Amino acid sequence: MNAPFLPAPTLLDTARRMVPRYTSYPTAPHFSAKVDAGTYGGWLEKVRETGEAISLYLHVPFCRTICNYCGCTTKAALRDDPVRAYAAVIHDEIALLADRLGPVAVSHIHWGGGTPNILPPDCFAAIVQDLQDRFRFRPDMEHAIELDPRHVTAEGARRLAALGINRASLGVQTLDPAVQKAIARIQPLPVVEASFAALREAGITAINADLMYGLPLQNLDVIRDTTERVVELRPSRFAIFGYAHVPWMKSHQRLIDEATLPDAEARIRQAALAREILEDSGYVEIGIDHFALPDDPLTAAQNEGRLHRNFQGYTDDAATTLIGIGASSISKTPWGFVQNAPDNHGWRRAIESGRLPTARGKAYEGDDRLRADVIEELLCRFEVSLTEVAARHGETLEAFSEDIRRLAPLERAGWVATEGGRVRILRHRHEIARVVASEFDAYLGRGGRHSAAV
Structure with a gap:
């Protein structure tokens, strides 16, 4: 049967399509309570049996203030008390995981949030020590953390370096005062420069800079100015993220005046300008939204076909198991995905009762792994051999006939x-x-709302 004729699309219409970011497949809207703590516990024991190294992600869902654009699972904490209480439960969750995993090797650790370094220094150090006591840190382990430049100090950077942190991602977003006011994140250039200097003086030289386009009041002049100024600081990597306006999910985004948001055409131009500046400045394009210096490990991973995509973006992490620790964190195993209870109280209650805090998940079934491989290759390499992927999974090209149409x-x-x-x-x-990638998503259209493609 011939495919129905559809007119050629316009770029603007395509850019407006609402599709997932595909940091996982199946994506989070298709997780359910069918995967529970018992299921996850069984998967962890199977991970232990493989003897393979794992990665860890620790989620710290607190910030001093909430930025209007934020899409993360976090909450404001003006005092340390709730943060300390959260850290105490983290230790209990680590113990539950270690009971099932054993002294497994760890190849990557990533701290996210929120603002991970909101943890009081003694709490942060105790968690790192706990992980080190229960698991085996590989000598070449990458230990990364996401940081808010407004909360980076020389002393704090030295403490992080002493605990083994060897990569930091700084949320710069924009340097324009008007845009910063609109998103409730005031951090002038000297603040950003000081954070770079503090990290480098402490010996943390692998520094990523996160920038955003599509923010309220942004235009091409703003994008050019911010990108060129941050390039002068010479971070190892850049990530250029499009602001995802999802006020139905994040109520604080309603504080942003939608009339000030760039339209689809402006977003396309802003992203293209940032890419042009970075490439002209010697950075290598990595996937759809990352850039790295030529001698960065991420560039080597791309050149050697080892680039992957996970919840933190593009990575050279080859571990097939990523264990999420903390409220709302997501884990990936060779058998499926698991998400912890998203609210701190539910997460804490489960752990205090001696249970893994699993709220939902998705076991791989049918052709999930097949389609996950296709989607990852498209987003990492902009091309995929459907024939080769199908063969790896015992299928033929016919499995993709409808997708190709x-x-x-x-x-x-x-x-x-x-x-x-x-x-x-x-x-x-x-x-x-x-x-x-979305044309290979067998679940798309079965629920869940997403942000625009650009």
Whole structure:
């Protein structure tokens, strides 16, 4: 049967399509309570049996203030008391995990939030020591943390370095005063410069800078100024994220005047300008929204075909198991995904009762792994051999016949090629990669709302 004729798309219409970010597949809206603590416990014991190294993600859901643009699971904490109470429960969760995993090797640790360094120094140090006592840190382990430049001090940077932190991601976002006021995040350039200097003086030289486009009041001049100024600080990596306006999920985003948000065409131009500046400055494009210096490990991973994508973005982490610790954190295992209870109280109650704080998850079934591989390759390399992926999973190219048909409008537009069992994104790669990936998503349309592709 011939595919129905669909007109060639316009770039703007394609960029407006609401699709997942695909940091996992299946995506979080399709997790359910069918995966419970018992299921997860069984998966952890199987991880132990493999003897393979794992990665850890620790979520600290607290900030001193909440930025208007924030899409993270976090809450304001003006005092240390709730943060200390949270840290105490983290130790109990680590113990529950260690009972099932044993002294497994750890290849990567990533701290996210929130603002991870909101943890009082003694609490932070105690958690690191607990992890080190229960697991085996590999000598080449990457130990990364996300930081708010407004809360980086020389003393704090030295403490982080002493605990083994060897990579930091700084949330710069924008340097424009008007935009900063609109998003309730005031951090002038000298604050950002001081955070870079403090980290480098402490010996943490692998520094990532996160920038955003699509924020209220942003225009091309603002994007150019911010990007060029941060390039002068020469971070190891950049991540250029589009602001996801999802006020139905994050009520504080209603504080942003929607009339001040750039439209789809402006967002495309802003992202393109940032990319152009970074590439002209010697950074290598990594996937749809990351950049790295030529000698960075992420660049080597891309060149050698070892690039992966997970909840933290693009990574050279080859571990097949990522264990999330803390409220709302998500774990990935070879058998499926698990998410902890998203609210601190529910997470704490489960742990204090001696149970893993699993709220929901998704076990791989059917062709989930097959489609996950296709989506990851498209987002990491902008092309995929469907024939090779199918063969790895004991399938044939016919498994993708309907998906290929749905790509016909993009192929007629000259943006995608599908010849020889291979899909290649030829034009507008950054704008349409998530859209192309979504055509291989068997769950799309079965619930969940997403942000625009650009």
